[in-house]
Amino acid sequence: MGVAVTRTIDYLTALLEWVMTLSFVALFLVNLLNIVLRNIAGIAWLWIPGFSRLVFIWLVFLGIAAAYRRAAHLDIDFFLLRMKPRVRLLTLMGINLVLIPFFVILLVYGLDVAQVRMRVPFDTWQVPTGYAYLAVPVCAVLLLLYCGERLVKLVKEARSP
Amino acid sequence: MILVLFGLLFALIAVGFSIWTAMGVSGAIYIVMQGEVSFRLVASRMVSGIDSETLVAIPFFILAGDIMNAAGITRRLADFADLFVGRFRAGLAYVSIIVSVIMAGVSGSAVADATSVSSVLHPIMRKRGYHDRFAAAINASSAVIGPIFPPSIPMIFIGVISGLSIGRLFLGGILPGLLMAGILWFVATLVSNRRGYAKAPVGFSWRRFGRLAKETLLALLAPSFVISGVVFGFVTITEVAAIAVAYVMFLGLFVYRTLTWSQLAEVFRRSALLSATLMAIFAVVGLFQYIVATEQMGAQLESMVEALNLGKNGFLVFTTIFFLLLGAILDAIPVMLIFFPVLLPIAMELGIDPTHFGVITVLNLMIGLLTPPIGVLLFIQTKIGDVGFGELLGEIWPYILALLGVLLLCTFVPAVVLWIPNLVF
Numbered sequence: 234m235g236v237a238v239t240r241t242i243d244y245l246t247a248l249l250e251w252v253m254t255l256s257f258v259a260l261f262l263v264n265l266l267n268i269v270l271r272n273i274a275g276i277a278w279l280w281i282p283g284f285s286r287l288v289f290i291w292l293v294f295l296g297i298a299a300a301y302r303r304a305a306h307l308d309i310d311f312f313l314l315r316m317k318p319r320v321r322l323l324t325l326m327g328i329n330l331v332l333i334p335f336f337v338i339l340l341v342y343g344l345d346v347a348q349v350r351m352r353v354p355f356d357t358w359q360v361p362t363g364y365a366y367l368a369v370p371v372c373a374v375l376l377l378l379y380c381g382e383r384l385v386k387l388v389k390e391a392r393s394p
Numbered sequence: 395m396i397l398v399l400f401g402l403l404f405a406l407i408a409v410g411f412s413i414w415t416a417m418g419v420s421g422a423i424y425i426v427m428q429g430e431v432s433f434r435l436v437a438s439r440m441v442s443g444i445d446s447e448t449l450v451a452i453p454f455f456i457l458a459g460d461i462m463n464a465a466g467i468t469r470r471l472a473d474f475a476d477l478f479v480g481r482f483r484a485g486l487a488y489v490s491i492i493v494s495v496i497m498a499g500v501s502g503s504a505v506a507d508a509t510s511v512s513s514v515l516h517p518i519m520r521k522r523g524y525h526d527r528f529a530a531a532i533n534a535s536s537a538v539i540g541p542i543f544p545p546s547i548p549m550i551f552i553g554v555i556s557g558l559s560i561g562r563l564f565l566g567g568i569l570p571g572l573l574m575a576g577i578l579w580f581v582a583t584l585v586s587n588r589r590g591y592a593k594a595p596v597g598f599s600w601r602r603f604g605r606l607a608k609e610t611l612l613a614l615l616a617p618s619f620v621i622s623g624v625v626f627g628f629v630t631i632t633e634v635a636a637i638a639v640a641y642v643m644f645l646g647l648f649v650y651r652t653l654t655w656s657q658l659a660e661v662f663r664r665s666a667l668l669s670a671t672l673m674a675i676f677a678v679v680g681l682f683q684y685i686v687a688t689e690q691m692g693a694q695l696e697s698m699v700e701a702l703n704l705g706k707n708g709f710l711v712f713t714t715i716f717f718l719l720l721g722a723i724l725d726a727i728p729v730m731l732i733f734f735p736v737l738l739p740i741a742m743e744l745g746i747d748p749t750h751f752g753v754i755t756v757l758n759l760m761i762g763l764l765t766p767p768i769g770v771l772l773f774i775q776t777k778i779g780d781v782g783f784g785e786l787l788g789e790i791w792p793y794i795l796a797l798l799g800v801l802l803l804c805t806f807v808p809a810v811v812l813w814i815p816n817l818v819f
Contacts, residue, residue, distance in 0.1 A: 253670075254663040257453065264450070264636040268629060282447055285632075289450050290441060293677065296670020297414070306412035306671050307725055307770075313410035328411055335419050343437040365445070369437045 242382055246302050249295055256292045283358030287365045294368035298375035326387045329380050336376045343369030396689040399424045413725050414674035421681040436681055443680025444673050447632055448554050453669035454635030455545050458642050459501025460661045463510040465646025465653040467613045471496055472514055474610040480596035484586035486519045487532040491575050494536035498543035499617020500638055504763055508537035508771050512778045522594050527789040530775035532582050535793035537771055538760045543571030545620050548756045556735050558748050560631050561624045562815040566753040570804045577796040616641055625818055679731040692736045699740055706744045710805050713737055714758060721762020730759050749815055750808045757804060761797050
């Protein structure tokens with residue numbers, strides 16, 4: 234994989250993590266504001282729970298993609314670490330090849346579900362819940378990109394003497 | 395079919411799939427084999443699995459713990475505890491236990507607590523002449539208190555998934571958490587005395603006490619906010635977590651001035667990433683629960699329990715062994731999320747209090763974090779403490795046995811778990 238492509242993916246991931254960080258800050262501030270308004274000013278903003286759910290769902294799905302790039306997801310590498318290097322490389326390739334159809338399912342059917350959910354608003358906020366469900370196909374696109382990048386790296390590694 | 399599903403799940407995890415993808419892929423394969431359900435279920439269940447206001451508390455608790463560490467609050471707490479107990483032979487082991495209990499009162503995650511407490515204490519323990527394996531063993535074992543003493547991330551998961559009161563679960567963890575601290579204290583004393591570790595020349599002086607008390611008193615208040623929020627119920631669990639974050643952030647930024655804005659941004663990023671890895675599992679568990687319900691696994695287990703005529707105590711023994719075995723070979727969170735809702739109705743039918751069953755399930759699976767081959771806390775300690783896995787295993791078994799003793803006590807004497815929740819609610 235070319236240096237330019239890797240660098241572009243690096244920038245994209247950095248941007249993704251910034252969006253996550255800002256979403257997390259927004260989630261925290263909104264919840265704090267909710268406590269202050271309710272307990273001190275006696276005001277309850279009804280949109281806050283829906284907004285919280287929307288931001289949280291996006292935060293999680295963007296985080297799933299970012300953690301995949303960083304190989305930070307919880308796994309059990311007990312057997313993987315005990316394999317011979319060549320076998321380990323082939324196993325990792327196999328794992329990523331199996332993941333591609335799974336991520337495609339998330340993309341295609343995630344879009345489908347998001348479309349359906351565009352008709353259903355949040356309980357106390359007149360915004361379609363479909364916007365929350367859109368996080369699944371967006372996450373799937375990122376996962377496919379990262380999976381492709383990982384596979385290319387593994388193939389290169391396998392070819393090198 | 396359900397056996398094929400679980401067989402596939404174990405195989406994928408063993409091969410090296412991350413836990414959430416192993417669950418997702420095996421769930422998708424089940425859908426193909428079953429042929430009656432659409433793949434839409436995968437996407438919709440993943441979102442509905444995490445679509446809960448209560449779950450928002452989890453990233454907040456993780457964030458609070460991480461801020462405490464980044465702001466040097468963990469270090470201050472360790473210094474303060476050292477002033478009182480540092481002069482004893484097992485002094486720093488006691489410090490590890492005390493700090494773990496206090497950190498447990500804010501963060502609620504064993505992995506986060508193990509990393510923060512060990513990275514502060516392990517180098518000091520090494521300097522004072524403790525063996526690396528001893529430091530690693532006590533730091534790993536005391537981290538198990540994290541998800542037992544309130545707040546507890548696994549208990550939030552259990553509460554959300556089964557509808558149990560999270561407040562009652564939290565309070566149910568107080569006495570078991572303190573008992574665990576007590577028994578670990580006892581084992582560390584025995585080991586230290588037998589090995590004759592040197593007593594550190596840490597003298598108590600009122601001047602030093604005054605300085606450290608001034609520095610740590612405000613930090614010590616953080617867990618009390620969390621517990622009082624749960625007890626008095628004037629805010630939700632998520633809001634308790636947000637208040638804890640705001641408080642430790644305020645301490646770090648404006649009182650101690652040890653936290654910079656750029657550090658804070660990095661802590662937010664790191665905590666968001668860690669939270670996503672936990673929530674990913676929670677998301678795919680929704681799919682698994684659907685399958686478990688469709689396959690009527692609960693009914694099958696119930697008839698098996700009836701056929702075996704286990705009774706209340708027999709069932710408790712069965713679930714204890716079942717969770718200990720699964721906790722040893724699988725990650726605690728998916729085991730808890732898949733099997734707890736299936737076993738809970740059977741437990742309730744046998745007259746077991748749901749809060750009691752919830753707390754002992756968490757306690758059981760958290761001990762699994764210390765057992766081979768998969769013990770996550772062992773792997774963390776081998777990295778931080780530069781200790782061999784086998785060496786650590788040889789050192790940690792008395793602590794595991796002691797914690798199993800607490801588990802058995804909590805399992806067969808429900809009052810240990812239920813006394814405080816029944817007193818409050």
